[in-house]
Amino acid sequence: MQTKQNLVEVSADLEHRLELLRQHYGLPTTTAVIELLISRQIERSVYEMTGKRPGPKLAIDNTKDEHDADRPQQLSGAGESQQGVRPSGRAR
Known part of the structure; x- marks a missing residue:
């Protein structure tokens, strides 16, 4: 998608308020x-028209190689533990 840029002139008062924000x-x-x-x-207008609030915005991680998605994950089982490594979960 290509965006278009427009120059907008604002008053000194509005510029000051924008700077504070x-x-x-x-x-x-x-x-x-x-x-x-x-x-x-836009989100407020959509909510007024549909009655639905927008959900969370998801961040997509584009830093991984494509072949990493095909690689099986190596996770240790719940009963397994490695020496010096605490199992994941809540701390007690």
Whole structure:
């Protein structure tokens, strides 16, 4: 998908408010603040139309090689333990 960029002029007051939001959210630019605000407004509109809240956004890990997905995972069984390694699960 290709995006289109548009230049938008904002007042000094709006620029100041965007900068405060940028600092609060820890975003790199005021453009990122505008994108966040637009995204939230879209989610709010979808909720008003459908009554469904958007689910969590999933991050996709693109760093693994394709052949790693075919490789079987080596997991130790629940009863097995290795010397010096605590079994996974809740700490007691």
